[in-house]
Amino acid sequence: MTHQSETLCAEDRLKRAGQHLCDLIAFDTVSCNGNRALIDHMAAYFGDLGARITILPDETGAKANLVAAFGPEDVAGLVWSGHTDVVPAVEPEWQSDPFVAELRDGKLYGRGACDMKGFAACAMAVAPDLAAAKLTRPVYLCFSYDEEVGCLGAPAIARYLAALPTPPEFAIIGEPSMMQLVTGQKGKIAMRAQVNGTSGHSSFAPEHVNAIEYAAQAIARISERGRRYEQEGPFDADFTVPHATMLATMIKGGVATNVTPESCGFTFELRAIPEMDPEADMAALLAQIETEVSAAMAAKVEGTGITFERIFAYPAMGEARNTAGFTRYASLLPAWGGKVSYGSEGGVFEQLGGIPSVIIGPGSIAQAHRPNEFVSLEQLGLCVDFLGSLISHLSQQAGAGRT
Numbered sequence: 001m002t003h004q005s006e007t008l009c010a011e012d013r014l015k016r017a018g019q020h021l022c023d024l025i026a027f028d029t030v031s032c033n034g035n036r037a038l039i040d041h042m043a044a045y046f047g048d049l050g051a052r053i054t055i056l057p058d059e060t061g062a063k064a065n066l067v068a069a070f071g072p073e074d075v076a077g078l079v080w081s082g083h084t085d086v087v088p089a090v091e092p093e094w095q096s097d098p099f100v101a102e103l104r105d106g107k108l109y110g111r112g113a114c115d116m117k118g119f120a121a122c123a124m125a126v127a128p129d130l131a132a133a134k135l136t137r138p139v140y141l142c143f144s145y146d147e148e149v150g151c152l153g154a155p156a157i158a159r160y161l162a163a164l165p166t167p168p169e170f171a172i173i174g175e176p177s178m179m180q181l182v183t184g185q186k187g188k189i190a191m192r193a194q195v196n197g198t199s200g201h202s203s204f205a206p207e208h209v210n211a212i213e214y215a216a217q218a219i220a221r222i223s224e225r226g227r228r229y230e231q232e233g234p235f236d237a238d239f240t241v242p243h244a245t246m247l248a249t250m251i252k253g254g255v256a257t258n259v260t261p262e263s264c265g266f267t268f269e270l271r272a273i274p275e276m277d278p279e280a281d282m283a284a285l286l287a288q289i290e291t292e293v294s295a296a297m298a299a300k301v302e303g304t305g306i307t308f309e310r311i312f313a314y315p316a317m318g319e320a321r322n323t324a325g326f327t328r329y330a331s332l333l334p335a336w337g338g339k340v341s342y343g344s345e346g347g348v349f350e351q352l353g354g355i356p357s358v359i360i361g362p363g364s365i366a367q368a369h370r371p372n373e374f375v376s377l378e379q380l381g382l383c384v385d386f387l388g389s390l391i392s393h394l395s396q397q398a399g400a401g402r403t
C-alpha cells in the first residue's frame with residue numbers, strides 16, 4: 001500500500017466514524033430510556049458485515065448488550081468494549097440539541113460524544129476492515145447497557161466471554177482517556193442506610209430514639225474510615241487520589257423543628273484501589289455500626305436500629321501490564337496516562353471474566369457528564385488509526401511478516 005492510499009484510507013475511516021457518531025448520538029439512550037433501538041442498529045450493521053452476533057437482553061427486553069465477533073473462534077482474542085447508555089442531558093447550558101450531533105470548530109457536540117459513543121463510532125468505522133482482514137485472532141466488539149447507573153449490563157458480557165471455549169485474553173475499554181493508556185480504575189460500593197427511631201414532641205426528647213442523631217454517629221464512623229484510608233493507605237501513587245475514599249453523599253430526615261425525628265436515610269460510598277478487599281472493609285464497617293450504634297438504639301427501644309441496602313457495586317480494574325494479552329499488543333499501545341478514579345467496565349471484565357483490561361478511548365473525561373459534551377475529530381482520528389493498527393497486527397499478512 002502506498003503512503004498516499006494509506007492517508008486516503010485514514011481519512012475515509014475518520015469520515016465514517018463521524019457519520020456513525022452522528023447516527024449514534026441521535027438515539028436517546030439515557031440509561032432510564034433503554035438502548036434497544038441502538039443495539040439493534042449496531043447489530044444489523046455488524047451482522048451485514050459478517051460478524052457473529054449475540055444479543056444479551058435484560059429481563060425486560062428494553063435494554064440489551066451486544067457482542068459482535070469477527071475472526072476465528074479457537075484462539076484467544078481481543079475485546080473492544082464500550083457502554084451505549086448516556087447520562088441525562090437536561091442542563092440549560094446546552095447550546096445545541098444534545099441528541100442532534102453538531103460539528104463546530106473540529107469538535108462534534110452531543111450527549112455521549114466522548115462518553116462513549118465516540119469509541120463505538122470508531123469501532124463501526126473500522127469494522128469493514130475487520131470483516132475484510134484474514135484475522136489470526138478474533139476481535140469481540142462488546143457494547144453494554146446501564147454502565148452509567150452502576151455497570152449493570154457488563155457482567156453478562158463478561159460471563160458470556162468467560163464461558164466461550166477459548167475466552168479472550170485482553171480487553172480495551174474505550175472510555176475517554178485522550179487516547180492514552182490507562183492501566184487501573186477504582187472500584188465502588190454504593191450503599192443506602194435507613195435509620196429507624198421513634199418520634200414524639202421534641203420537648204420529650206430523652207424518651208425518644210432520635211434517628212438523625214444516630215445517623216450522625218454512623219456517619220462519623222464512615223468519615224473516620226475515610227480519614228484512615230487517607231492517612232494509613234493502602235496507597236497507589238498512580239491514582240490522582242492515591243488511596244481509597246469513603247464518604248456520606250446524601251441525607252434526608254426529620255419532619256418539623258419541634259418533632260424528634262423518627263426516620264433518617266442516607267447514602268454513602270467506598271471507592272477502592274485495586275490492592276485492597278473492599279467487601280471485607282465494608283462488612284467490617286457495617287459490623288462496627290451494628291455493635292456501636294444500632295445496638296444502643298435497640299437497647300433503648302426494641303425494634304429501632306439501622307438497616308443497610310447495597311445500591312450497586314463494581315470492582316476495581318487492576319494492573320494488566322504483566323499479562324500475556326497486554327504483551328501481545330504492547331508495541332501498538334499509546335503512551336501510559338496513569339490510573340483513573342472514575343468507574344469503567346474494565347474491573348468487571350477483569351474480575352468477573354478473567355480478562356486483563358486497560359482503558360484507551362477518544363476524548364476527555366473532563367467533557368463527560370457535562371453540557372456541550374464533545375469529542376474532537378482529532379481524537380476520533382487517533383482512535384480509528386489505533387484500531388486500524390490492531391487490525392493490521394492481527395491480519396494474516398502481518399503475521400506472516402513477523403515470522
Ligand SMILES: [Zn+2]
Pocket residue numbers: 083115116147175176
Ligand atoms: Zn463512560
